Amino acid sequence: xxxxxxxxxxxxxxxxxxxxxxxxxxxxxxxxxxxxxxxxxxxxxxxxxxxxxxxxxxxxxxxxxxxxxxxxxxxxxxxxxxxxxxxx
Amino acid sequence: xxxxxxxxxxxxxxxxxxxxxxxxxxxxxxxxxxxxxxxxxxxxxxxxxxxxxxxxxxxxxxxxxxxxxxxxxxxxxxxxxxxxxxxxxxxxxxxxxxxxxxxxxxxxxxxxxxxxxxxxxxxxxxxxxxxxxxxxxxxxxxxxxxxxxxxxxxxxxxxxxxxxxxxxxxxxxxxxxxxxxxxxxxxxxxxxxxxxxxxxxxxxxxxxxxxxxxxxxxxxxxxxxxxxxxxxxxxxxxxxxxxxxxxxxxxxxxxxxxxxxxxxxxxxxxxxxxxxxxxxxxxxxxxxxxxxxxxxxxxxxxxxxxxxxxxxxxxxxxxxxxxxxxxxxxxx
Numbered sequence: 001x002x003x004x005x006x007x008x009x010x011x012x013x014x015x016x017x018x019x020x021x022x023x024x025x026x027x028x029x030x031x032x033x034x035x036x037x038x039x040x041x042x043x044x045x046x047x048x049x050x051x052x053x054x055x056x057x058x059x060x061x062x063x064x065x066x067x068x069x070x071x072x073x074x075x076x077x078x079x080x081x082x083x084x085x086x087x088x
Numbered sequence: 089x090x091x092x093x094x095x096x097x098x099x100x101x102x103x104x105x106x107x108x109x110x111x112x113x114x115x116x117x118x119x120x121x122x123x124x125x126x127x128x129x130x131x132x133x134x135x136x137x138x139x140x141x142x143x144x145x146x147x148x149x150x151x152x153x154x155x156x157x158x159x160x161x162x163x164x165x166x167x168x169x170x171x172x173x174x175x176x177x178x179x180x181x182x183x184x185x186x187x188x189x190x191x192x193x194x195x196x197x198x199x200x201x202x203x204x205x206x207x208x209x210x211x212x213x214x215x216x217x218x219x220x221x222x223x224x225x226x227x228x229x230x231x232x233x234x235x236x237x238x239x240x241x242x243x244x245x246x247x248x249x250x251x252x253x254x255x256x257x258x259x260x261x262x263x264x265x266x267x268x269x270x271x272x273x274x275x276x277x278x279x280x281x282x283x284x285x286x287x288x289x290x291x292x293x294x295x296x297x298x299x300x301x302x303x304x305x306x307x308x309x310x311x312x313x314x315x316x317x318x319x320x321x322x323x324x325x326x327x328x329x330x331x332x333x334x335x336x337x338x339x340x341x342x343x344x345x346x347x348x349x350x351x352x353x354x355x356x357x358x359x360x361x362x363x364x365x366x367x368x369x370x371x372x373x374x375x376x377x378x379x380x381x382x383x384x385x386x387x388x389x390x391x392x393x394x395x396x397x398x399x400x401x402x403x404x405x406x407x408x409x410x411x412x413x414x415x416x417x418x419x420x
Binding site for chain 1: 128130131134136137345347350351353386388389
């Protein structure tokens with residue numbers, strides 16, 4: 001639970017930066033309520049496997065977004081079995 | 089492999105063969121009861137998930153057979169009283185085809201290499217080398233000093249200097265491999281090799297042009313062929329003819345931002361090897377595209393437009409089937 005809270009904080013912190021700098025630093029966002037993480041994902045982390053840019057990586061069973069690697073191709077958005085990924 | 093069977097006045101069965109399916113979505117788009125849904129086509133094509141390309145709702149499927157008739161890949165088989173509707177005169181027939189003319193084919197294997205579905209197999213017998221060149225060669229073992237210069241030089245690997253005893257050697261020429269190029273004769277320091285090339289000296293005399301021919305047979309497997317046109321385009325002697333299932337054109341949305349190498353979803357699902365990523369943008373070669381629409385379905389940018397003008401499906405007797413199928417050619 002602690003790690004989830006920390007994650008939310010990071011996401012919010014990113015959004016704050018977005019607002020301050022008016023630069024889109026988060027090309028896609030992962031809705032952590034919908035995301036089943038790797039364990040409960042029907043595609044067993046399908047977004048990570050689909051992303052060839054290394055923008056979505058696995059860390060301790062969770063999906064982590066590396067914004068600077070994202071090329072905005074939307075493959076993860078289109079193919080997420082939980083519809084957990086979207087654009088800001 | 090999904091199978092739906094229902095028994096009544098007639099026994100009807102519908103079978104989906106996932107090995108032939110490419111996930112183009114044509115069946116899903118024409119199903120009158122919306123019983124067919126595409127699965128995650130790109131992850132399946134990339135081998136990331138093990139699922140069928142389509143899901144058929146067994147409860148709502150009305151077993152009409154429209155999907156089986158419209159599938160350009162013959163991935164859905166529909167039978168009435170154990171008889172395939174493709175063999176029944178009341179049902180539509182595809183006019184798509186691919187053929188390789190045996191009489192014209194020169195067995196070069198270009199089509200076998202190019203076929204994206206490995207549907208073509210070429211078996212060939214090459215002419216015998218001895219029928220292509222005539223000559224004589226002999227090694228004077230008395231003069232031969234076993235220096236092996238001939239063995240090292242021979243481009244056909246036809247000469248071997250064999251040790252037959254502690255100090256005895258024999259230089260042996262394999263006449264099946266020798267083409268009488270005379271390199272050994274010229275290089276021999278002791279003039280031990282006598283050789284003559286008759287076909288060089290007297291042109292083609294003694295040779296029969298019939299013996300020069302490569303024989304074989306080229307088999308095109310209609311079960312795996314997708315009528316993409318690769319064989320027709322690549323054949324140097326125009327032995328292959330292909331009739332595609334649809335006519336029309338494929339294009340891109342003007343404002344489409346293609347992500348090229350980052351995405352290449354279109355390339356991965358194309359059954360025809362018609363898509364390449366050129367200068368960071370998807371590029372579809374119309375010569376090989378069959379307008380199935382698989383690429384358009386998986387493109388996350390929704391940037392590919394399939395515009396079919398004609399469907400080469402004939403004998404559509406039912407008015408309602410005509411209406412339903414006309415949706416495929418009305419642009420997409």
